[in-house]
Amino acid sequence: MNRSGITRKLVWAVVALCVCVLIFAILAYRPAIATVTRPDPRLFDPALVVRGANLARLGNCVSCHQSASGRPYAGGYPVKTPFGTIYGSNITPDPATGIGAWSPTAFRRAMREGVGRDGSHLYPAFPYTHYANVTESDLGALYAFLMTRPAVRSVPPANTMIPPLGFRPLLAGWKLLFVRPQRITPDANQSAAWNRGRDIGETLAHCTACHSPRGLFQQEKRGAQAYDGGWSGGWYAPPINAHSPAVQAWTVERLDAYFRTGLSTAHAAAAGPMGSVTYNLARAAPTDVRALATYYAWQMRDAPAARLEPPLPDRQALASQGHPDGAQLYEGACAVCHEPGAAMMVAGRPALPLGTPLHEDNPRDTIQIVLKGLHPPVSPRGPYMPAFADALDDRQVAEIVAYLQMRHGTGPAWKNLEKDVAKARKEGE
Ligand code: HEC
Ligand code: HEC
Ligand code: HEC
Known part of the structure; x- marks a missing residue:
C-alpha cells in the first residue's frame, strides 16, 4: 500500500471514531433542569406528606441517605461496591447541598432515570433501576415528604471509584446494556394484597437489590435467578424463593411478624442490612407490610420447608x-x-x-x-x-x-x- 492509501485509512478510522464518540455523547447527554426556589414546606398537603413518609419507609431511603452521625437524609452513608464506594447524597431540602432547588420534574427524572438535576448520570447503587413502576402520585408524595424535612447543610465525601468509572457519562452505556424497566400490571388471578405486595417489593422496596445474584457489571440477574440469594455489605441475603434454605416455612403470619418486629420466633432475628430494612418496615403502614408478607410467602411456597418441616438435627x-x-x-x-x-x-x-x-x-x-x-x-x-x-x-x-x-x-x-x-x-x- 502506498503512503496516500495508509493516510486515507487513518483518516477514515479517525472519522469513524469521532462518529462513535459523537453518537455516545448524544446518547449520554441529558440537559440540566433549571433550579427553583425551595418550595414553602407549609404549602404541601399534610396528608400527602404522611403518604410520602410511609413510602420512604417502604423504600428504606434513610438507610443509604443518613449522615455518619445519623442525621436522616443528610447524606454521606457509604454504599460499598466492588468498583468503589459511593456516598448517598444529601436529599434534605437544603438548596445549596441538598435537593431544595430541585423541581418535581428534576426529582422524577432522578428517581426514574437515574439522572441528577445537573444532567449527570447517577450510579445504580441508588436503586433507580427499580423505580420505573413507582406511580406519578407516589413520586409526588415522596417529593412532598422530602421537601418538608429539616434542611441540613452537608456535603457527602467524594466517591472513590476505580478509574475510569468515576467518569459518569460511562453510566449511560451501563444503562443502555442493563436497564430494562419492567412495567408491572396487576394479576387478576391474585388477591389485592398479593398485587400490592408485589408492587412494593419489586419497586420501591427493591428487595432483589440484595436478594438476587449479580453479574460481572453488578447488574441484577433476573427471571429464574431472581431472589436466588445475593450479597450486601459483606452479608449474604439468602434465597427467598423456592430455594429458600429456611428449615421452617415462611408463612404470611411469620413474615408479617419478622418485618414488623425484626424477629420471627420460628426462625431468627433480622441481622446486618436486613435489620435496617425491618427497622423501616416496622414504621410503615401495617397493611402494606402484610401485603409484602403475602407476596413473599407466595414466592417461597415451593421451598422445601413450605412442604415439610423436618425434625432438626442435634448431633x-x-x-x-x-x-x-x-x-x-x-x-x-x-x-x-x-x-x-x-x-x-x-x-x-x-x-x-x-x-x-x-x-x-x-x-x-x-x-x-x-x-x-x-x-x-x-x-x-x-x-x-x-x-x-x-x-x-x-x-x-x-x-x-x-x-x-x-x-x-x-x-x-x-x-x-x-x-x-x-x-x-x-x-x-
Ligand atoms: C441502597 C442505597 C440507596 C437507597 C435505598 C436509596 N438511595 Fe437515593 N441514592 C443513593 C446513592 C448512593 C446516591 C448517589 C448516586 C450518585 O452519586 O451517583 C443516591 C442519590 C439519590 C438522589 C439524587 C440526589 C442528587 O443530588 O443527585 C435522589 C433524589 C435520591 N437518591 C432519592 C432517594 C429516595 C427518595 C429513596 C427511597 C425511595 C432512595 N434514594 C433510596 C443510594 C440509595
Ligand atoms: C440491603 C440489603 C437487603 C434488602 C434491601 C433486603 N434484604 Fe432481606 N435480607 C438481607 C440479608 C443480608 C439477610 C440475612 C440476614 C440475617 O441472616 O439475619 C436478609 C434476610 C431476609 C429474610 C430472612 C430469610 C431467612 O430464611 O432467614 C427475609 C424473609 C427477607 N430478607 C426478605 C426481604 C424482603 C421481602 C425485602 C424487601 C422488602 C428484603 N428482604 C430486602 C438483606 C436485604
Ligand atoms: C447475651 C446473649 C447472647 C450471647 C452471649 C450470644 N448470643 Fe447469639 N444471639 C443472641 C440473640 C438475642 C440472638 C437473636 C435471636 C436469634 O436470632 O436467635 C442471637 C442470634 C444468633 C445467631 C443467628 C440466629 C440463628 O439462629 O442462626 C447466631 C448464629 C448466634 N447468635 C451465634 C452465637 C454464638 C456463636 C455466640 C458465642 C460466640 C453467641 N451467639 C453468643 C444472644 C446471644
Missing part, C-alpha cells in the same frame, strides 16, 4: 468430638444465651438451629453475627447479641462456627472457614 456429641475447641468456646461464650433452657430461650426467642444462617450454602451470615453481634433491629428493647470480633481471633470464630454447623446444620460442611472469617472482618458494618 451434639458428634460435634463435640469433631470440634472440641469449638465446643469448649461455645460453652464459655455462647451457651449462656443459646443453650436450650437458657433464660433467653425461655423469653420466647428462637432456638439457634432454627435460624437460616446455619443452613445457608455459605457461612458468611453466621460469621458476621458472631463478629458483629446483633443490633436490636427494630427497637432498643432487643433482641441483642454482643459482638465477639475483639474477644475471639479468626481461628476461634472458625472453630465455633464449624462446631455449630456440625451440630445443627443441614447442608454440606463449610470449608476454609478461617479465611472467610478474615474476609468478613474487612467487609461489612
Whole structure:
C-alpha cells in the first residue's frame, strides 16, 4: 500500500471514531433542569406528606441517605461496591447541598432515570433501576415528604471509584446494556394484597437489590435467578424463593411478624442490612407490610420447608468430638444465651438451629453475627447479641462456627472457614 492509501485509512478510522464518540455523547447527554426556589414546606398537603413518609419507609431511603452521625437524609452513608464506594447524597431540602432547588420534574427524572438535576448520570447503587413502576402520585408524595424535612447543610465525601468509572457519562452505556424497566400490571388471578405486595417489593422496596445474584457489571440477574440469594455489605441475603434454605416455612403470619418486629420466633432475628430494612418496615403502614408478607410467602411456597418441616438435627456429641475447641468456646461464650433452657430461650426467642444462617450454602451470615453481634433491629428493647470480633481471633470464630454447623446444620460442611472469617472482618458494618 502506498503512503496516500495508509493516510486515507487513518483518516477514515479517525472519522469513524469521532462518529462513535459523537453518537455516545448524544446518547449520554441529558440537559440540566433549571433550579427553583425551595418550595414553602407549609404549602404541601399534610396528608400527602404522611403518604410520602410511609413510602420512604417502604423504600428504606434513610438507610443509604443518613449522615455518619445519623442525621436522616443528610447524606454521606457509604454504599460499598466492588468498583468503589459511593456516598448517598444529601436529599434534605437544603438548596445549596441538598435537593431544595430541585423541581418535581428534576426529582422524577432522578428517581426514574437515574439522572441528577445537573444532567449527570447517577450510579445504580441508588436503586433507580427499580423505580420505573413507582406511580406519578407516589413520586409526588415522596417529593412532598422530602421537601418538608429539616434542611441540613452537608456535603457527602467524594466517591472513590476505580478509574475510569468515576467518569459518569460511562453510566449511560451501563444503562443502555442493563436497564430494562419492567412495567408491572396487576394479576387478576391474585388477591389485592398479593398485587400490592408485589408492587412494593419489586419497586420501591427493591428487595432483589440484595436478594438476587449479580453479574460481572453488578447488574441484577433476573427471571429464574431472581431472589436466588445475593450479597450486601459483606452479608449474604439468602434465597427467598423456592430455594429458600429456611428449615421452617415462611408463612404470611411469620413474615408479617419478622418485618414488623425484626424477629420471627420460628426462625431468627433480622441481622446486618436486613435489620435496617425491618427497622423501616416496622414504621410503615401495617397493611402494606402484610401485603409484602403475602407476596413473599407466595414466592417461597415451593421451598422445601413450605412442604415439610423436618425434625432438626442435634448431633451434639458428634460435634463435640469433631470440634472440641469449638465446643469448649461455645460453652464459655455462647451457651449462656443459646443453650436450650437458657433464660433467653425461655423469653420466647428462637432456638439457634432454627435460624437460616446455619443452613445457608455459605457461612458468611453466621460469621458476621458472631463478629458483629446483633443490633436490636427494630427497637432498643432487643433482641441483642454482643459482638465477639475483639474477644475471639479468626481461628476461634472458625472453630465455633464449624462446631455449630456440625451440630445443627443441614447442608454440606463449610470449608476454609478461617479465611472467610478474615474476609468478613474487612467487609461489612
Ligand atoms: C441502597 C442505597 C440507596 C437507597 C435505598 C436509596 N438511595 Fe437515593 N441514592 C443513593 C446513592 C448512593 C446516591 C448517589 C448516586 C450518585 O452519586 O451517583 C443516591 C442519590 C439519590 C438522589 C439524587 C440526589 C442528587 O443530588 O443527585 C435522589 C433524589 C435520591 N437518591 C432519592 C432517594 C429516595 C427518595 C429513596 C427511597 C425511595 C432512595 N434514594 C433510596 C443510594 C440509595
Ligand atoms: C440491603 C440489603 C437487603 C434488602 C434491601 C433486603 N434484604 Fe432481606 N435480607 C438481607 C440479608 C443480608 C439477610 C440475612 C440476614 C440475617 O441472616 O439475619 C436478609 C434476610 C431476609 C429474610 C430472612 C430469610 C431467612 O430464611 O432467614 C427475609 C424473609 C427477607 N430478607 C426478605 C426481604 C424482603 C421481602 C425485602 C424487601 C422488602 C428484603 N428482604 C430486602 C438483606 C436485604
Ligand atoms: C447475651 C446473649 C447472647 C450471647 C452471649 C450470644 N448470643 Fe447469639 N444471639 C443472641 C440473640 C438475642 C440472638 C437473636 C435471636 C436469634 O436470632 O436467635 C442471637 C442470634 C444468633 C445467631 C443467628 C440466629 C440463628 O439462629 O442462626 C447466631 C448464629 C448466634 N447468635 C451465634 C452465637 C454464638 C456463636 C455466640 C458465642 C460466640 C453467641 N451467639 C453468643 C444472644 C446471644
